Every structure is written in C-alpha cells, then in structure tokens.
Amino acid sequence: MHWKHALAGLAAMLTVAQSKIVELDWDITYTTANPDGLMERQVVGVNGKWPIPPIEANTGDIVRINAHNSLDWVTSLHAHGLHQNGTVDQDGAPFVTECGIPPGDSRTYEYHLDQSGTYWIHSHVMGQYMDGLRTPFIIHNTEDPYQGKYDEDITVTVSDWYHNDSRINAAWFLSTANPDADEPIPQSAVIGDQQNPSYSFEPGKTYRLRVINMSGFLTFYFSIDGHDFDIIEVDGEYTHPYNAKNVYLSVAQRMSILVKAKESTNLNYNMHFDMDYTQMDDPPKDLQVNYTAPIYYDRSHDKFAPSEDIAIKSKFDDFNLRSFWNMNAVDPDSQYNITIEQQFTTDGLNRGMVNRIPFIGSPTPTLFTELTTGELANDARVYGPQGNAYITKHLDMVEIVVNNFDGDAHPFHLHGHKFQIVARSTEQNQWYDGVNKVGKWNTESPVQRDTIRVQGYGFAVIRYRSDNPGTWLFHCHIDWHFLSGMGVVMVENPDQAQQSMPIDPKLAQQCIQQGLFASGNAAGKEGLDLAGAPSGIYLPKDKPLLTPDDS
Numbered sequence: 001m002h003w004k005h006a007l008a009g010l011a012a013m014l015t016v017a018q019s020k021i022v023e024l025d026w027d028i029t030y031t032t033a034n035p036d037g038l039m040e041r042q043v044v045g046v047n048g049k050w051p052i053p054p055i056e057a058n059t060g061d062i063v064r065i066n067a068h069n070s071l072d073w074v075t076s077l078h079a080h081g082l083h084q085n086g087t088v089d090q091d092g093a094p095f096v097t098e099c100g101i102p103p104g105d106s107r108t109y110e111y112h113l114d115q116s117g118t119y120w121i122h123s124h125v126m127g128q129y130m131d132g133l134r135t136p137f138i139i140h141n142t143e144d145p146y147q148g149k150y151d152e153d154i155t156v157t158v159s160d161w162y163h164n165d166s167r168i169n170a171a172w173f174l175s176t177a178n179p180d181a182d183e184p185i186p187q188s189a190v191i192g193d194q195q196n197p198s199y200s201f202e203p204g205k206t207y208r209l210r211v212i213n214m215s216g217f218l219t220f221y222f223s224i225d226g227h228d229f230d231i232i233e234v235d236g237e238y239t240h241p242y243n244a245k246n247v248y249l250s251v252a253q254r255m256s257i258l259v260k261a262k263e264s265t266n267l268n269y270n271m272h273f274d275m276d277y278t279q280m281d282d283p284p285k286d287l288q289v290n291y292t293a294p295i296y297y298d299r300s301h302d303k304f305a306p307s308e309d310i311a312i313k314s315k316f317d318d319f320n321l322r323s324f325w326n327m328n329a330v331d332p333d334s335q336y337n338i339t340i341e342q343q344f345t346t347d348g349l350n351r352g353m354v355n356r357i358p359f360i361g362s363p364t365p366t367l368f369t370e371l372t373t374g375e376l377a378n379d380a381r382v383y384g385p386q387g388n389a390y391i392t393k394h395l396d397m398v399e400i401v402v403n404n405f406d407g408d409a410h411p412f413h414l415h416g417h418k419f420q421i422v423a424r425s426t427e428q429n430q431w432y433d434g435v436n437k438v439g440k441w442n443t444e445s446p447v448q449r450d451t452i453r454v455q456g457y458g459f460a461v462i463r464y465r466s467d468n469p470g471t472w473l474f475h476c477h478i479d480w481h482f483l484s485g486m487g488v489v490m491v492e493n494p495d496q497a498q499q500s501m502p503i504d505p506k507l508a509q510q511c512i513q514q515g516l517f518a519s520g521n522a523a524g525k526e527g528l529d530l531a532g533a534p535s536g537i538y539l540p541k542d543k544p545l546l547t548p549d550d551s
Helices: 003-018 166-173 366-372 374-378 479-483 494-500 505-513
Strands: 021-033 041-046 055-058 062-069 078-080 106-112 117-122 134-140 152-161 188-191 206-213 220-224 229-234 237-244 246-249 254-260 269-275 290-296 334-344 350-354 389-392 397-404 410-414 419-424 451-454 459-465 470-476 487-492
Touching (some): 021 055, 106 505, 134 152, 152 269, 166 479, 350 487
Parallel strands (some): 389 487
Antiparallel strands (some): 078 117, 334 350
C-alpha cells in the first residue's frame, strides 16, 4: 500500500474513532424579541428562546435534532449546504422531500457530517425563517487547509428584519393587491441578531470571520474600515486566498475571511453591512440602509478610523475566486437551459417562474413520487404540470444555463450539491443560448459553491456531478420569489433511488395527517392520471409573451 493511502486510511479511522453524536432537543416555539431596537415582535425560536444558539460540530460527527412543532402551522428544518448524500429525506424541503411537521407533531433530523465549513440551518416553510427560525451551523475539521493560519474563529451574521409576521407579508406579496410583485420592504437589518453588536480584536492576531447572510430578501455589501482580508472559503468550499477590501453576500451565501489585526490600539474600526437598496421598489426615505458594528482594539476610548464605507459600489465578483482543490471543469454530459422571470399568470397573480412555469408544490412530495412510481419515475410528467421536474442520469456532469430575464439579480441555490461556476455574463441584456459562448468563461479550478448570484438581465452557467440520487430543489433563495414559483426540482437517478431509499413511515404518516399523499404521482394516483395536481397556472394565452427587451 502506498504510504499516502495508508495515512489516509489511518486518518479516516481516527475520524470515526473521534466522532460523536451531537443531540439537540428543539421545541420550536413562539417567543418575543426586539433585535433592532425599533419594535418588539413575535418570533419563532427554540425552547422558548431567541436567537437560536449556533450549532457547532466536527467532520465525522452526527448531528441529531429532535424537533417538535409547537407552532400553529407546519414547520421544517433545512441544513443549508449539506449534501445529504444517501439521506435526501433529511433535507427538510416540504412538497419536495417531505410534507413538513404538522402542529403538535415531531420528527428527528439526522445529519451525517462528511463536510466542513460554514453553513446554516433554517425553516423551509413559506417565509418562516424570516420570523427567526434560523441559526449558523459551523462544521470544524482538523484537516482544514487553513488550520493554524488564524488565532480566533468568529461567526458574524446579517439579515434583513421585518416587523410583520411572514404570513402577513406573504399574503400581501402573492395577491392581486400587489400587481407589480413588489417585495415587502424590511424595516431594518440586524447584525448578530442583536442590538448594538460589537467585536474585539487584539493587535497582531489573525481572525477568521465567518460571514453569513441569513436574509430572506436583500444582498448585503461587507467591508471593514482600514482593513483588507483574504477570502478562504465560500459556502463550505475552500478557495485559494483572494485579497479584497469589500464583498457582496447575496441571500444564503457564506464567506470565511482572514483578517490580520493592526499592531496599534490607537484606533477602533467599524464593520459595514450595506443593504443593496437597488433591489427595493420605492423604499421609504427614512429607511436606514447602512449598518455598522464596531471592532474594538481598545474599549477605553471612542476614537474610530475614518469611514471607508463603499455603499454598495463594490466591484467584487466571486467568479474570480478559484477552488483550493484545483479541480478543473469537464465537458457536460447533459445541459438544461432555464429562464427566470416574473410575470402575470392565469390566476391573476404576478409570479416567479422558470421556463415560464411557476413551481407549485404537489399533494405528493416529489421524492415520494420518485420512489413509488417504478419506471414511470423517469417520465417528468408524473411529477405534475407545475412540478417543474428535470430528470438527470447517474454520474452525468450536468450543466445548467440560467438566463435571467428580470432586471434584478437572483440568488439561486442548489440542494444536495456544490456546483462549479464556469461562466457569467459581462454586460446587461447578454444571454447564453447554450451553444454560442458569450460573457466570461473559466474551466480551470472554477470556484465551487451552493448559491450563485445570477445578474439582472444576464446569465450564469454552473456544472455539477449528478452523484446523489434523490430530489433536489434548485430555486431562488429570495423567499418571496420561491413562494411565488421561482424554482425547479432536479430528480436524480430514480432507478437507483428506488433500490436504496425506503420511505420513512413517520414522514408518510405526516403527509396523510395533512390530507396529502405519501405515494403515487403528483396527485397521489397511479399512472399519468394527474387530476388533482396543481395545473393551469401559466401565462395567459391572449397575452403576448414578455421578452427580455420588454422587461
């Protein structure tokens, strides 16, 4: 045996020997909080408390969350960024991998950690995580390639913050009272889920800051006065060090940076988070869009360095990052071309859609249809006319071309995988037809991540290996947009999934308890009789199709 293989085997055995079960009992409850200091409101917490404590574990551990739903509506937990390889039923996506936990009921989520990096956990039910049901999920690894390069590890979260309950905002957003599909405007932002957060640096030390955007809507631009930093990780994937002074984080994106502290304590410095106010339609003039948190070198004085706030003018582009593992892209085996946009549909609403069809969850979760319909599971029709199912073959290198016909950027997240970013538009009104290359391309060690910001009136091309049988959402992570239909489901290798994945009886029971189905096609029936599945919500036949130039 080669010595490297022997060492690798020993390391694997040591990891198993040192692994542990991290077991948490979460009673998902209401409580109250006032994190922005402007209004106390009802929030969704755990065990009567909020914020929810971060989860920390090590690669090789098992994290087990015994979740009980004490709310008055359904809930779920999604570990954002975990591959869930072989455990797709733990993904926590209602209408796709489960029906959700009904009020008064419970289920256990179990995560077998074969990854490391910066993640977060959140509800995947209609806007619910904007009510507070989210927290960082940090997975440490003794084989971290940057181990020893920093002295302290600090997690910093940011999120937009609403004073209304998400159900109130959702009902207004997806209604005829909102014909322009204007997203609800948050009342503020919170850093670290607290009022007046602050951080401390010691001269000469190097800090790893894990920055997480846990928003439901807005991109934030991040910088630190007087400091530059090296980006070393995005979305749980390590990068070669990339020096920057400011960056953006779209909804659901994460980033680890290494910051070297100054040698002097003569000045303190501000950390900046600036809302991307261009996303908002007619924001109120008194809305605060720039937020700061002090970094103290010396708390005995209030002398701060001059502001270098960029106010969203960053030229940062994550396309320029390179994977630490130097893995080149390879030619795709299959290609899926999708367009994203917002338009009026036959139900009188302005909806988000993919390929001009809004995703609307069916009474049978997509996974249960995949596992119970035999050979028919390889026919996209079985998942329903609004199920937006795309079937991929086992081990194919899948290329997804995303053309954004909307003027705003959209953060698209793929469950169950990391993907390589191989192309991106370089100007507005630039789209890729899947053949004739435009924009900028890179196949040498492209950055990998699980959430990509697709530019307004532009495109992005991603590639991933279809090596994880199951059903995986690919959707806009702006919760208002996913609520209105901006998503698809990548159905991976139904034949292999059926051989290896039985349906959990508890999850089947929870579907039936809610009047839904745990087997059959999208309507809970055999064959292609889809009466009862969502259908008919499309563009009106008498309305001309909106083209990019008309947007």
